[in-house]
Amino acid sequence: MAPRVGVVVFPGTNCEHDVVEALGALGGRAELVWHRRTDLAGLDAVVLPGGFAHGDYLRPGALARFSPVMGAVSRFAAAGGPVVGICNGFQVLTEAGLLPGALQRNRQLRFVCTTVPVEVCTTRSVLTEGAEAGSRLRLPVNHFTGSYVCGPDTLAVLRAEDRVVLRYLDNPNGSFDDIAGICNEAGNVVGLMPHPERACSELLGSCDGAVLLRSMLGAAARVAARVPGGGWPRPSLSPGCGGSQPAGARRH
């Protein structure tokens, strides 16, 4: 049975159909999840797609964090379920404290809309477990608030625990350490600014996003196959990553 993926729709989200289309073409069963839903039972993975959740008022993601669905997303993530935030979804995950750091206005104060090369930095996330470390992908970026910032301690932790998932080869927005995507300690929550769902057809200029979404579907399939009551399968950690985030820390 194909894994079921919930694609969360906030008021102002606008990339949900791209994600549903791309996941469907790759063999997943994707369905839209309205932001007022509080139960994600039956889903094997969750995607927070791009757009302008709640109009991006205050800060991108600042209000979406209080949407009813986010409590369920947090529980789903804490139980080890794959959660991927793309672009605005990445902003929501940082605002919700599911990923450290924040996204700031692009350094050059210009909206970027282009296709950029990125490097896969680790395969220990649900989004990259099927990719090759060191491989290069061409992915579209489309954002005004995509410059990743965090404190020096957080950056050290991200590096030490191998949690930088993707790096820009030609930084388009001034992100710290060329970071295009990161994951949580367990590797099951991933946020990235590029749009893999828009790079799943040669007609759109690149198929390089497919390897990422296929990875997520693979992780979702493991969830779908889990033994009832047997807990969630977790991606294995790289050797030597013994550090951990301070418990209860909201932001870093």
Add this chain to the structure above:
Amino acid sequence: MRFTARVEVQLRPGIADPEGATIERALPALGFEGVTHVRAGKSFRFELDAPDEQSARQRAEQLADRLLANPVMEEASLDLVEIGPEPAAAPGRVAGARSRL
């Protein structure tokens, strides 16, 4: 008692402020020479009811920290003014000095 709160949110020192820098660079062309250290930010104003100034300040600070500012990159400061027991009371005194959150 009712209070008026004004919260100012600015980027933390050390976090790049391209908006402030762009404004600063534009000023000489408009004839404003000698203006430096321009920082862009946001300002919020709201009213709240609380039994006393201390609890009003505490709630306003929590609100600013949980929602109005993202502590990863921003910091907030609060101005609190008591406007009297009734919402429609005349402008009142400054209840306390500006505090850093």
